[in-house]
Amino acid sequence: MSRAFGSATNPLAGIDAVVAEQLLGEALASGGEYADLYFEFRCGADFVLEEAQVRSVGRVLVVGLGVRVLRGDATGYAYTEELSSARMREAARTAGQIAAAGRSVAPVALTPLSGSDAYPVPESSLARPGSDKLALLRRADAAARALDARIVRVEASLSEEWREVLVFTSDGRQAQDKQPMLRLGVHAVAEEGGRRQGGRSGTALRRGLELFTLPGHAPEQHGREAARIALAMLHAQEAPAGPMEVVLGPGESGILLHEAVGHGLEADFNRKRTSNYTDQIGKSVASQLCTVVDDATIGHARGSINVDDEGNPGQRNLLIENGILRGYLQDRISARHFHSEATGNGRRESFRCQPLPRMTNTMLLGGQDDPEDIIRSVKTGVYAKHFSGGQVNISNGDFVFSLTESYLIEDGKLTAPLRGVNLIGNGPEVLRQVTMVGHDFKLSEGTWTCGKDGQSVPVGVGTPTVKIARITVGGTRTP
Amino acid sequence: MSRLPDARRCQEWAEEMLSYARAAGAQAAEVLVRDASELEVKVRLGEPELIKEAGSRALGLRVLRDHRVAVTYTSDFAPASMRPFARESVELCELAEPDPLADLPELHEMAREVLDLYLWDETAPSLDAARALHLARQGEQAALQLDHRVTNSEGAVMGRVMGATAFASSAGFSGGYRGTSLSLVVAPVCDDADGKKRNGHYWTASRFISGLLDPEAVGLEAARRTLAKLGSRKVATCQVPAVFAPEAARTLLGQLAAVVSGGAVWRKSSYLAAREGTVVASPLVTVVDHPLLPRAPGSRPFDGEGLAARPNVVVSQGVLRTFLCDVYSARKLGRRSTGSAGRGLGGGPQVSTSNFVLLAGKTEAAELERVSQGLYVTDLMGFGFNPVTGDWSQGANGFWIDNGSRVHPVSEITISINFDDLWKSIDGVGDDLDTRSSVQSPTLRVSRITVAGR
Numbered sequence: 026m027s028r029a030f031g032s033a034t035n036p037l038a039g040i041d042a043v044v045a046e047q048l049l050g051e052a053l054a055s056g057g058e059y060a061d062l063y064f065e066f067r068c069g070a071d072f073v074l075e076e077a078q079v080r081s082v083g084r085v086l087v088v089g090l091g092v093r094v095l096r097g098d099a100t101g102y103a104y105t106e107e108l109s110s111a112r113m114r115e116a117a118r119t120a121g122q123i124a125a126a127g128r129s130v131a132p133v134a135l136t137p138l139s140g141s142d143a144y145p146v147p148e149s150s151l152a153r154p155g156s157d158k159l160a161l162l163r164r165a166d167a168a169a170r171a172l173d174a175r176i177v178r179v180e181a182s183l184s185e186e187w188r189e190v191l192v193f194t195s196d197g198r199q200a201q202d203k204q205p206m207l208r209l210g211v212h213a214v215a216e217e218g219g220r221r222q223g224g225r226s227g228t229a230l231r232r233g234l235e236l237f238t239l240p241g242h243a244p245e246q247h248g249r250e251a252a253r254i255a256l257a258m259l260h261a262q263e264a265p266a267g268p269m270e271v272v273l274g275p276g277e278s279g280i281l282l283h284e285a286v287g288h289g290l291e292a293d294f295n296r297k298r299t300s301n302y303t304d305q306i307g308k309s310v311a312s313q314l315c316t317v318v319d320d321a322t323i324g325h326a327r328g329s330i331n332v333d334d335e336g337n338p339g340q341r342n343l344l345i346e347n348g349i350l351r352g353y354l355q356d357r358i359s360a361r362h363f364h365s366e367a368t369g370n371g372r373r374e375s376f377r378c379q380p381l382p383r384m385t386n387t388m389l390l391g392g393q394d395d396p397e398d399i400i401r402s403v404k405t406g407v408y409a410k411h412f413s414g415g416q417v418n419i420s421n422g423d424f425v426f427s428l429t430e431s432y433l434i435e436d437g438k439l440t441a442p443l444r445g446v447n448l449i450g451n452g453p454e455v456l457r458q459v460t461m462v463g464h465d466f467k468l469s470e471g472t473w474t475c476g477k478d479g480q481s482v483p484v485g486v487g488t489p490t491v492k493i494a495r496i497t498v499g500g501t502r503t504p
Numbered sequence: 505m506s507r508l509p510d511a512r513r514c515q516e517w518a519e520e521m522l523s524y525a526r527a528a529g530a531q532a533a534e535v536l537v538r539d540a541s542e543l544e545v546k547v548r549l550g551e552p553e554l555i556k557e558a559g560s561r562a563l564g565l566r567v568l569r570d571h572r573v574a575v576t577y578t579s580d581f582a583p584a585s586m587r588p589f590a591r592e593s594v595e596l597c598e599l600a601e602p603d604p605l606a607d608l609p610e611l612h613e614m615a616r617e618v619l620d621l622y623l624w625d626e627t628a629p630s631l632d633a634a635r636a637l638h639l640a641r642q643g644e645q646a647a648l649q650l651d652h653r654v655t656n657s658e659g660a661v662m663g664r665v666m667g668a669t670a671f672a673s674s675a676g677f678s679g680g681y682r683g684t685s686l687s688l689v690v691a692p693v694c695d696d697a698d699g700k701k702r703n704g705h706y707w708t709a710s711r712f713i714s715g716l717l718d719p720e721a722v723g724l725e726a727a728r729r730t731l732a733k734l735g736s737r738k739v740a741t742c743q744v745p746a747v748f749a750p751e752a753a754r755t756l757l758g759q760l761a762a763v764v765s766g767g768a769v770w771r772k773s774s775y776l777a778a779r780e781g782t783v784v785a786s787p788l789v790t791v792v793d794h795p796l797l798p799r800a801p802g803s804r805p806f807d808g809e810g811l812a813a814r815p816n817v818v819v820s821q822g823v824l825r826t827f828l829c830d831v832y833s834a835r836k837l838g839r840r841s842t843g844s845a846g847r848g849l850g851g852g853p854q855v856s857t858s859n860f861v862l863l864a865g866k867t868e869a870a871e872l873e874r875v876s877q878g879l880y881v882t883d884l885m886g887f888g889f890n891p892v893t894g895d896w897s898q899g900a901n902g903f904w905i906d907n908g909s910r911v912h913p914v915s916e917i918t919i920s921i922n923f924d925d926l927w928k929s930i931d932g933v934g935d936d937l938d939t940r941s942s943v944q945s946p947t948l949r950v951s952r953i954t955v956a957g958r
Binding site: 072075080081083085087088089097099100101102103104119123155180220222223266267268297298379413416418421426427444445446447450497498501 | 548551552553554555556557558560561562573575576577578579580581582589592593596597599600601603633656658693696700701702703738742743771772773775850852886887890892895897898899901915917918919920921922954955956957958
């Protein structure tokens with residue numbers, strides 16, 4: 026984009042290799058071993074339709090520079106929103122204070138990185154008139170209301186973001202990326218005889234407005250899906266409590282994978298030996314039916330990145346192969362520690378944050394089983410369809426995740442919808458309990474956001490239908 | 505780079521932007537400016553791992569034209585950018601639809617003065633990175649030295665934020681204030697017998713350096729808490745009394761805050777929507793939102809719309825006295841704002857609590873553990889709360905209580921109950937209010953809860 030909302034020019038217009046080399050020199054002047062610069066410009070907008078009215082429109086503009094200096098495993102970090110020469114140099118010097126003494130290293134001349142674009146868009150959605158987006162929200166809203174008279178409330182929202190990043194490193198890398206993100210979400214509330222339930226549906230992808238013309242992506246579908254869940258849950262019954270067989274539906278169940286193993290494979294926890302996967306490379310950590318990859322290159326996916334926030338290309342990384350642990354997700358500090366190649370997983374929320382090893386799109390690959398057979402094989406259990414989120418304790422692998430739509434399985438058939446269900450377990454233990462893996466792999470297109478050390482980044486998750494022989498279901502009905 | 509945040513300068517920026525917005529055609533507008541300086545250091549196994557220092561400022565603008573609202577945010581303070589930002593923000597209003605209730609507060613509602621709540625520590629600026637590293641190192645060292653079973657560390661983090669907030673509204677208010685906050689957290693790791701790692705932490709936080717616990721005390725408590733988790737295991741599925749430590753009770757109280765918010769009520773997103781004036785908790789429960797407590801973490805002299813902040817009794821001996829409202833939700837519900845608007849830079853005003861306090865009881869906290877069998881909950885995991893229905897199910901860690909004593913640590917279980925039943929079945933409130941954060945609770949006991957485990 027040539028010009029940002031509410032700003033005179035593209036805020037990064039004046040940033041080039043000459044400016045960067047001077048700042049990198051300044052950052053290393055106190056004796057740092059490595060430095061990088063992360064320039065970011067983020068422009069966004071959001072629209073909320075509530076009670077069939079456009080309640081609020083908003084826009085945001087964020088510009089800044091983060092400077093990082095490394096000495097050994099130690100990080101010095103500073104940032105500034107003001108891209109004046111004086112402020113940028115001050116940030117570079119402040120970050121450099123981590124290296125109180127020592128021989129200074131000169132930065133290497135910069136070489137621009139080039140690569141393919143996993144998320145080209147014909148045009149940023151931000152360039153389209155706001156009325157186009159409001160029309161999409163009205164379509165979603167109307168479809169939700171039209172489904173059933175018991176739908177008493179609908180909220181539809183759309184947010185869009187355009188993020189440009191420029192990374193310069195003292196070892197000579199220069200990378201840039203333009204990262205679009207478009208999100209639509211619908212929340213519907215159904216009411217009947219004093220009972221009330223909510224349902225949500227939505228999508229978030231690195232696309233322009235053409236997203237909503239693609240098959241399966243009409244806004245009406247999210248309106249109807251949110252309404253359908255709210256209605257289905259109206260008659261949900263109390264969930265059982267205790268360990269049992271659980272079938273995870275395709276797509277969103279990937280959140281289990283994200284929590285149960287993904288975080289534990291982030292290299293910083295393993296470098297510090299605080300993960301339960303420390304020293305497990307080459308060892309069996311899951312059922313041999315499990316092959317897990319983290320793939321930043323999937324076209325237009327929410328978790329995809331052309332380059333990570335340390336200037337390395339995003340890539341597809343094999344983490345677990347037929348149950349054997351093959352690798353970790355690396356950032357620069359950890360890759361040096363493990364003498365391994367960069368994996369393109371150094372990500373940060375914004376220029377205010379130092380990069381950490383993070384997931385992109387984390388997936389359990391498809392297997393051989395027919396999804397129908399998987400459900401048929403369960404006498405008494407729970408079928409998990411939609412999730413609101415999860416949390417893990419990295420050190421011991423204990424995780425919990427919350428279901429927003431789930432069903433009882435009785436004699437191989439889905440029966441009653443269940444309310445308020447949590448699944449709790451231990452990552453490595455649960456992955457050993459995987460006894461069937463469907464051939465119906467699906468990448469969730471939902472709005473997944475991962476938090477770590479207070480930093481949020483967009484991610485993707487995906488799985489086929491999966492059977493877990495034993496996991497604790499946290500319901501209210503005791504046997 | 506310890507540039508001191510300047511509330512006066514922030515107020516000038518806010519007033520300047522307000523005048524640009526008015527000049528661009530806004531009939532009403534309000535501007536929030538925040539300027540903060542951040543210092544964060546981390547030590548791990550005695551070595552510095554991070555020194556982060558930065559100053560940061562941003563501006564949030566809300567403009568109204570013909571009852572149409574736009575909300576915008578920028579971190580670009582370049583003089584050349586401020587006018588176009590104001591102009592384009594006002595233009596955005598065209599996209600919104602008129603909402604007769606969308607308006608600023610009335611003049612008589614606005615704050616008339618800015619009370620000094622003693623939120624600024626004059627000695628905070630003198631804390632430099634070297635001193636902060638020293639304190640963090642002391643804390644971590646105390647944890648590592650307590651017991652040979654403390655084998656590793658996720659580190660010790662010392663943080664300081666010095667911030668200024670200014671707000672200017674065309675409804676007739678302009679003011680600003682400064683605040684400091686400091687914290688130290690120590691997070692040791694132990695190896696358990698089955699190859700699992702056990703982590704724990706303890707923290708201290710205050711608006712004043714002098715209000716922090718000694719680093720050694722923090723480190724020792726962190727190590728004790730982590731060691732206590734060794735040998736943690738599941739328990740059988742059952743129904744027992746549950747005692748919530750103040751940290752876990754704080755999570756419950758935060759969830760209660762979400763369902764007494766006027767915004768959730770008019771949106772039909774709270775199971776308490778029709779329950780004002782009725783019993784919603786045990787008679788032992790009294791909850792107050794108190795923004796004017798001197799030196800407290802959540803205090804604020806005025807709210808996010810420029811109204812004078814005031815204490816609100818939300819639950820009095822179990823009876824729900826009021827929802828907390830900002831101007832919009834109050835109008836939706838046909839009443840007056842309770843002065844409870846919060847305001848993030850990126851969004852418009854919405855209800856937020858200040859210091860949300862469940863008043864301490866008279867029972868010694870240890871007394872609450874005198875049950876024949878029960879669960880002592882130290883922390884909760886996950887997002888298993890449905891505010892619309894009150895369905896509540898969360899992952900939990902803690903200890904098994906047998907005959908009045910904690911006999912072994914417990915993990916990998918969930919506890920479930922309807923949230924309404926949870927609050928009504930509280931049969932004990934401890935005397936140990938934890939005042940470290942802006943949501944404050946003592947120990948609570950719930951008479952019966954479903955535990956899902958083995």
